[in-house]
Amino acid sequence: MAIVFDDSLKTGNDLIDAQHKELIDRVNKLEEACAAGSQKRTAIQTLDFLMDYVHVHFADEEELQSEYKYPQESAHKAQHRAFEEAVGQLNEMLEEEEGPTDAFVEAVKKNVAQWLVDHICVWDKQLAQYIREA
Numbered sequence: 120m121a122i123v124f125d126d127s128l129k130t131g132n133d134l135i136d137a138q139h140k141e142l143i144d145r146v147n148k149l150e151e152a153c154a155a156g157s158q159k160r161t162a163i164q165t166l167d168f169l170m171d172y173v174h175v176h177f178a179d180e181e182e183l184q185s186e187y188k189y190p191q192e193s194a195h196k197a198q199h200r201a202f203e204e205a206v207g208q209l210n211e212m213l214e215e216e217e218g219p220t221d222a223f224v225e226a227v228k229k230n231v232a233q234w235l236v237d238h239i240c241v242w243d244k245q246l247a248q249y250i251r252e253a
């Protein structure tokens with residue numbers, strides 16, 4: 120099911136929110152591509168398209184954290200690295216199979232879509248609040 124970028128996902132930081140909106144669009148595209156029983160190539164391309172933006176977004180968020188000397192910086196960065204690792208595993212999964220399997224689709228839902236929503240609601244909201252109060 121597609122993620123809707125509504126007020127519940129807004130952190131109140133304009134840059135972070137704008138990037139999250141783009142990120143969610145790309146996660147939705149990946150889910151759509153898999154749901155449509157796509158070709159392996161399409162699924163890999165959609166995953167790459169998502170990851171390109173994940174790297175941009177994480178780098179910007181992490182730059183903000185060092186700029187504001189955010190106390191949770193290392194824990195927050197560890198979350199980002201864990202996500203990148205999980206997506207790396209998804210990539211391997213795709214390479215090994217003929218195309219997106221049911222297990223792959225489930226992993227996208229849990230390790231990408233749900234992870235992102237949870238991360239935004241806890242970690243990124245805390246970060247945005249810290250920047251606001253700084």
Ligand SMILES: [Fe+2]
Pocket residue numbers: 180195199238242243
């Ligand atoms: Fe984050």
